[in-house]
Amino acid sequence: MLAGGDGLLHEGGWRVVRADVTVRDGRIAAIGPGAALRKHQEGERGGRSGPGPRVRDCSGCLVMPGLIQAHVHLCQTLFRGLADDLPLEDWLVRRIWPLEAAHTEETVYASALLGAAELLLGGTTAILDMETVRHTDAAFRALERIGIRATAGKCLMDAHPEGAPLALAESTDTALADAEALAERWHGGAGGRLRVCFAPRFVPSCSGPLLRATSDLAERFDAQLHTHAAETIVERETVLRTTGLDEIAYLDSVGIAGPRAVLAHCVWVDLHEMNRLARQGTNVAHCPSSNLKLASGIAKVPELLAAGCRVAIGADAAPCNNRLDAFAEMRLAALVQKPRLGADALPAAQVLELATLGGAHALGLDAEIGSIAPGKRADLVVLDLREPHLHPLLGDPVSLVVYAACASDVRDVVVDGRPVVLGHELVTAPVDAIVREGDRCAAELHRLARLT
Numbered sequence: 001m002l003a004g005g006d007g008l009l010h011e012g013g014w015r016v017v018r019a020d021v022t023v024r025d026g027r028i029a030a031i032g033p034g035a036a037l038r039k040h041q042e043g044e045r046g047g048r049s050g051p052g053p054r055v056r057d058c059s060g061c062l063v064m065p066g067l068i069q070a071h072v073h074l075c076q077t078l079f080r081g082l083a084d085d086l087p088l089e090d091w092l093v094r095r096i097w098p099l100e101a102a103h104t105e106e107t108v109y110a111s112a113l114l115g116a117a118e119l120l121l122g123g124t125t126a127i128l129d130m131e132t133v134r135h136t137d138a139a140f141r142a143l144e145r146i147g148i149r150a151t152a153g154k155c156l157m158d159a160h161p162e163g164a165p166l167a168l169a170e171s172t173d174t175a176l177a178d179a180e181a182l183a184e185r186w187h188g189g190a191g192g193r194l195r196v197c198f199a200p201r202f203v204p205s206c207s208g209p210l211l212r213a214t215s216d217l218a219e220r221f222d223a224q225l226h227t228h229a230a231e232t233i234v235e236r237e238t239v240l241r242t243t244g245l246d247e248i249a250y251l252d253s254v255g256i257a258g259p260r261a262v263l264a265h266c267v268w269v270d271l272h273e274m275n276r277l278a279r280q281g282t283n284v285a286h287c288p289s290s291n292l293k294l295a296s297g298i299a300k301v302p303e304l305l306a307a308g309c310r311v312a313i314g315a316d317a318a319p320c321n322n323r324l325d326a327f328a329e330m331r332l333a334a335l336v337q338k339p340r341l342g343a344d345a346l347p348a349a350q351v352l353e354l355a356t357l358g359g360a361h362a363l364g365l366d367a368e369i370g371s372i373a374p375g376k377r378a379d380l381v382v383l384d385l386r387e388p389h390l391h392p393l394l395g396d397p398v399s400l401v402v403y404a405a406c407a408s409d410v411r412d413v414v415v416d417g418r419p420v421v422l423g424h425e426l427v428t429a430p431v432d433a434i435v436r437e438g439d440r441c442a443a444e445l446h447r448l449a450r451l452t
């Protein structure tokens, strides 16, 4: 039980109540009136002991739903700092693809652990992850070990975009067979905490038959589809030239649309495409830091929301961000719209909805996660409110979370009712060893990739 803190509930809008959150069998069993901590302390003072519930004192803290990032690449965590200040196309050709091609089972495992450790310590409890072409089993083993909720998929690419190393090329059949085998092994694993998505990289690297078959596989496995779309003007023009259609219409024509589909970025979509996305119920994963750093543009999130689109948030990846920090993404998501549309554009409450309920929807798990409610999975974050930058506490707690809080304010994290971070420490794996192994594997990759 998380007792004595303020609980951030969502009932139509955000509401803060003094609450004890009781967790049983991985789910939220009850949200009590906030008296349990006092009773527990009185019981201890009175010398009573027994097998009662385990109580975690959360006084002075805010208990909030775990944050959800609907677009990350854990396989790129080891590339942090190796691909700065490049536009997307050079970033891929000169850095990311050679580094991904150099990955081994060992380096993918180390990369996933390092990224997931950063995510959990910063209050992200669930992710939609696109891995690289090979060794995705190793990423799943890391995710299984560290305890994050993850929907992950191997990157599918059967067309050979200009500049991509041959080591990343796969035939359509091999790519699909590998993705299917991963789904057989991991979909629904770790008590449902791990799920598989089908993840074609983006239209320029995928054939039409691959995209169509991917959509069929997602249907068959009841899984999500995860791809990039309309990230840069170059991509938009390439897709228009090669397919004769705008990107959203083309994706629709091959079955990448609807509530199963999560399209990262959607920076370069017009109003017509926004309306199409809304009609389909397709999810958009907004990645503001990545879009700024790669100079891709600013996604028109208020317009997407006004059109009725489903929007979630993601940090994308370490070489294009360079943090995997949901608090930084929320703050930036709000700020970046304001010079264009006014100070009231994308207010804090709406941004927090994108990072919780929006993410849950993108993962196809809106009945299971995304808010603190009885019956939902217990994916919870305890935010320590002691630091000076969070004071005074007079204002709106939602404003505090979106505009003032940092990843380092996260004290405890629970996923599926299991504590994974306690007192700012990861408890499922040793951080020192994860960092050491990450450094060693990154040096190895750097050597193998022969970057120019």
Ligand SMILES: [Zn+2]
Pocket: 071, 072, 073, 228, 264, 316, 317
């Ligand atoms: Zn991405």
